[in-house]
Amino acid sequence: MKSPSKPKATEERLDEIREAALKAGSAQGPQTGESYYGLPVLKAPVWTWEVPLYFFLGGISGVSACIGFIAQLFRSDPAFVRVCFWIALIGASICPILLIADLGRPKRFLNMLRVFKLRSAMSMGAWILVAFSNCAFLAVLCFELILRGLANPFLISLLWLLEGSAAITGLLLASYTGVLIGATAVPVWSQNRELLPAHFLTSGLGGSAAILELAGFLIPATQVLGFVASGIETLIEIFLEVRKRPVDVPLHHGRSGKALRIAGLLEGPAALLVRAFLGASHTGRYAAAVCFLLGSLLSRYAWIWAGRASAEDPHALFNLQRKV
Amino acid sequence: MARTAFLTDATVCIGCKACEVACKEWNEVPDDGMVWSGFSYDNTKSLGASTWRHVLFLEQPSVAGPQIADTKDPFRWIFLSDVCKHCANAGCLEACPTGSIVRTEVGSVFVQPDVCNGCGYCVVSCPFGVIDKRPDDGRAFKCTFCYDRQKAGLIPACAKACPTQSIQFGDLDELRLRGRNRVQELQERGYKDARIYNPEETSVGGIHASFVILGEPEAYNLPPAPEVPTVYLKSAWTSALVSAAILVAIVCAAFAF
Numbered sequence: 001m002k003s004p005s006k007p008k009a010t011e012e013r014l015d016e017i018r019e020a021a022l023k024a025g026s027a028q029g030p031q032t033g034e035s036y037y038g039l040p041v042l043k044a045p046v047w048t049w050e051v052p053l054y055f056f057l058g059g060i061s062g063v064s065a066c067i068g069f070i071a072q073l074f075r076s077d078p079a080f081v082r083v084c085f086w087i088a089l090i091g092a093s094i095c096p097i098l099l100i101a102d103l104g105r106p107k108r109f110l111n112m113l114r115v116f117k118l119r120s121a122m123s124m125g126a127w128i129l130v131a132f133s134n135c136a137f138l139a140v141l142c143f144e145l146i147l148r149g150l151a152n153p154f155l156i157s158l159l160w161l162l163e164g165s166a167a168i169t170g171l172l173l174a175s176y177t178g179v180l181i182g183a184t185a186v187p188v189w190s191q192n193r194e195l196l197p198a199h200f201l202t203s204g205l206g207g208s209a210a211i212l213e214l215a216g217f218l219i220p221a222t223q224v225l226g227f228v229a230s231g232i233e234t235l236i237e238i239f240l241e242v243r244k245r246p247v248d249v250p251l252h253h254g255r256s257g258k259a260l261r262i263a264g265l266l267e268g269p270a271a272l273l274v275r276a277f278l279g280a281s282h283t284g285r286y287a288a289a290v291c292f293l294l295g296s297l298l299s300r301y302a303w304i305w306a307g308r309a310s311a312e313d314p315h316a317l318f319n320l321q322r323k324v
Numbered sequence: 325m326a327r328t329a330f331l332t333d334a335t336v337c338i339g340c341k342a343c344e345v346a347c348k349e350w351n352e353v354p355d356d357g358m359v360w361s362g363f364s365y366d367n368t369k370s371l372g373a374s375t376w377r378h379v380l381f382l383e384q385p386s387v388a389g390p391q392i393a394d395t396k397d398p399f400r401w402i403f404l405s406d407v408c409k410h411c412a413n414a415g416c417l418e419a420c421p422t423g424s425i426v427r428t429e430v431g432s433v434f435v436q437p438d439v440c441n442g443c444g445y446c447v448v449s450c451p452f453g454v455i456d457k458r459p460d461d462g463r464a465f466k467c468t469f470c471y472d473r474q475k476a477g478l479i480p481a482c483a484k485a486c487p488t489q490s491i492q493f494g495d496l497d498e499l500r501l502r503g504r505n506r507v508q509e510l511q512e513r514g515y516k517d518a519r520i521y522n523p524e525e526t527s528v529g530g531i532h533a534s535f536v537i538l539g540e541p542e543a544y545n546l547p548p549a550p551e552v553p554t555v556y557l558k559s560a561w562t563s564a565l566v567s568a569a570i571l572v573a574i575v576c577a578a579f580a581f
Contacts (some may be wrong), residue, residue, distance in 0.1 A: 017360050036380060037363045038546035039370055042453040046444040067575055095326055104442015104462025108422075115423035122445040123421035171571065177562035182560040183553045184448040184467050185415060186539035193556045197564035224578040283410045311448070320543050321549035 027107040035314040042185055042311040050098040052300035055322050057098070057175045058129070059204025059296070060211055061091020062170035065136060065206055069167035071221070072160075077082060082143055088166060088258065089140045089206070092133035095173075099129070103317025119297050128172045135166035174204035181307060188310035188319050189303075191247045195236070196303070202232045203296040208295075209287035218285055226288060228277055233295070236269035244317050247310070256305035327431035328495040330473065330483065330533040331503050332405050335518065337490035339365060339389055339403035343377040345362075345484035351376065351468065354458075364401075369546070371406055373458035376467040377482045378406045380544055393514030402537075405482070405491055406456060408433070408454045408467035411521035412551040416466075419449035431496065431532055432469035440464055451528065451550035469532075476511055496532060506536050527552045 011260035033039070051119025071077075099107045113130065139162035146155055147170045178200040181192030189196070206229025209222045240260075244257055271292040278284025310316055348354065356374040361367045364381035369380045381388035382402040391397040415435045417425045424439035425446060435446075435455070442462040446455050455466040470480035478484070492499060503520050510518035521541050522534035528550050541548050 007431070020360065020362065034381070034541055037366075037369075039363075040546060041454065041545045041547055043372075043447045043450065043456050045448050046457045063571070066572065069531075070572070070575045074576070076579060102444075103459055104444070104464070105440070108439075108441035111422040111439055112443070114439070117418075117421065117423075119418050119557065120421050121557065121560075122443060128422055163489055171568040172564075175568055178561040179557065179564050180445075181448075183556040184453040185453075185551075185553050186448055189448075190553065190556050193560040195564040198567040201564070201567045205571055205574070220581075224581075225575065228574055228578070240422045253366060265527060285348070288359055301373070307448070311453075314542075316546060317547055321547055 002143060019141045034134040035318065038314065040312040041317050044308040044311040045186070047304060048102055049301075050102040053297070054098040054102075055200065055300040056203075056207070056297045057091045057235040058095050058177060058206040059200055061088045061095070061136070062132065062172070063201070063204040063208040064088045064091070064173035064211070065139075065163070065166040065170035066174075067212070069163045072163060076221070077219075078147075080198050080212075080217055080219070082147070083161070083212065083217065085136060085143060085166070087211055087215070088132075088170060092136045094131075095129060096133065113200050116288070121176060121183050122138070122240040123172075125176050125180055128169055128176055131168035132166060132173045135162050136167055138162045138195050139166050146283050155172070171201070175201045184307075186307045186311045187247045187313075187316045188250050188290065189307050191245070195239075199233075199299075201235055202236070203267065203299060205229045206233065206271070206292045207296045210292045213285050218282060223275070223279060226285075226292065227272070229294060230268055230272035230288075233264065233292075234272055237264035237268045240264065247316055249308035249313075249316065250306035254305075254309055256302050256309050259298055259302035259305060263295045263297075263299035266291050267299060268295070271295065271317065327496040328469075328493065328532070329410075329431075329481070329499045330407060330469075331499040331506075332407065332533065332535065333490045333492070333536040334402050334404040334538060335506075335515065335536060336488045337379070337403040339379055339381060341484035341486065342485040342487060343405045343491055344368070344375070344379060345483040347377045347467075348481055348483035350470065350473070353396060353465075360481055371408070371452075371454045371456075371466075373456040373461075373465040374569070376407065380404045380406055382543055384543070388543075389517055390446065390516070400411045400538075400540075403418050404535065404537065405486075406544070406546075407482070407533050407536075408469070409440050409452050409482050409528075410467075410469060410528035411427070411452075411552065412531065413527060413554070415449040415451050415554070416446035416455050416464075418554045419445045421445060428469070428471055430471075430474055432471065434468055434471050435464060435466060437463055437465075442510045451547060451552065453545075458570075479545075500534070503534055503536055510536070510538075521546055523547075526550055527555045 064084045065088040068081045073083045091270045097124045100106045112126040142159040175197040178196030181189045182196045209225035275288040332349040353374050364383050367379045368375045370569050384400050410432045417433050424436045427436045440463040446464050455464050479493045483491045507518050518538045521537050524530040526549050
């Protein structure tokens with residue numbers, strides 16, 4: 001056994017294959033022992049473009065319902081409340097379509113409602129979306145009936161109930177998406193599980209205020225909400241830049257890092273500065289709104305890309321688990 | 325039925341891939357492309373939707389350890405047949421929103437193909453990167469632990485085909501004992517880095533398919549301390565609810581002033 005005869009032809013052939021693979025960029029030479037040829041341990045997310053767009057629209061429509069309900073509590077202009085709930089309804093109508101389109105077997109979408117599983121954020125999300133879209137639809141229906149002269153006490157209390165339910169489920173819809181990706185095996189997501197729901201909610205708040213501004217409601221409330229959302233996003237952006245952890249590499253480097261930085265700048269400092277210096281004019285507020293919306297949309301895609309990069313890096317996972 | 329298990333022993337695997345072939349044949353799993361990877365004799369690279377047994381080929385420098393105990397070999401070559409771990413606390417099962425993924429009476433984790441709608445959440449919830457979505461089919465697939473064969477009193481196809489008994493199938497507790505004995509025996513024979521891979525101390529809580537390996541688990545792309553992602557739920561939901569409460573306060577303030 002100490003001097004094994006080498007089957008030369010086989011070894012030469014293997015060398016040829018290795019060389020070809022090295023040239024093609026798939027092989028990395030002999031194993032170092034720190035991972036299996038640098039191949040990914042985890043599977044990258046299989047979600048397509050519909051899912052980040054759903055995160056974005058779900059955030060806007062969910063927070064819109066909440067803004068509408070609180071506006072009504074503070075006896076705001078009914079026209080404003082009405083538009084808030086119409087935005088919620090339009091969002092709630094598009095969201096299920098996006099989610100169903102992403103399924104591998106779209107015709108089986110109703111299987112989502114076979115079980116109610118507290119331990120699955122995806123299951124909770126399906127139920128939250130069903131509850132929210134039904135509440136938003138009925139609230140809009142109620143509102144329109146009342147506007148058309150059917151204002152009886154029963155319908156008015158029903159409207160309050162429906163709007164309140166839409167507001168609560170809307171907040172869950174805007175925030176659960178952070179829990180959804182936070183509670184996974186993907187290192188960069190799981191290690192940001194506390195940040196993600198807050199980040200996505202803020203993004204939804206600013207996005208909702210921006211849509212309302214673009215719909216013509218250049219009232220002080222939307223200005224304040226726009227300021228607060230951009231301010232918080234600026235703080236999150238600074239926090240991410242300052243905190244340097246190995247697991248956060250995809251948040252700073254590569255396609256996801258670039259996209260996240262641009263998104264953070266658009267949502268945070270850019271929208272904030274435009275609002276601060278040009279916010280007195282209509283054009284300035286429209287510009288700040290568009291700026292925030294673009295950043296908000298891009299950031300959802302960037303987080304999914306970051307998850308993909310993180311899942312494909314075996315060392316990110318090993319470093320994290322060896323530390324413990 | 326008793327709880328059953330796999331014990332896959334890297335020290336007797338000869339890398340013949342009979343398990344991969346037997347699995348494909350019995351379960352009618354489609355091919356996953358005929359490409360040279362350049363990674364030793366491994367051309368499937370990892371477990372996936374269409375690779376339910378995957379034979380790893382480790383080429384390690386001599387510092388890692390000898391091929392034959394107490395000899396000076398230039399390098400060592402290790403083979404291991406990887407498979408779904410059938411975790412005690414399975415990430416995929418917890419994540420599945422349709423109830424398609426279930427625990428069977430033998431303790432294994434089974435995907436019901438007639439229920440799965442291909443949402444893809446199990447893919448990111450498996451701490452071992454086992455389950456995946458088959459693009460042309462749309463549903464998620466992984467090792468079934470030959471549930472159909474076990475129901476008929478047969479042993480899984482891969483264990484049946486293994487010519488060296490590297491893949492052993494049997495009662496869970498019995499195989500755990502056999503694994504411990506095997507490691508002790510290997511260490512006595514000079515393989516000091518022999519060990520069991522079965523993460524019992526993490527939230528995964530142990531696996532139904534454990535392994536006898538030489539050296540660190542990372543070299544086999546086995547995570548050293550896998551966690552079932554449901555452990556992250558509490559802090560994530562707390563953050564969501566606290567953030568939502570703060571958001572309500574902010575919106576109230578915006579309309580109050």
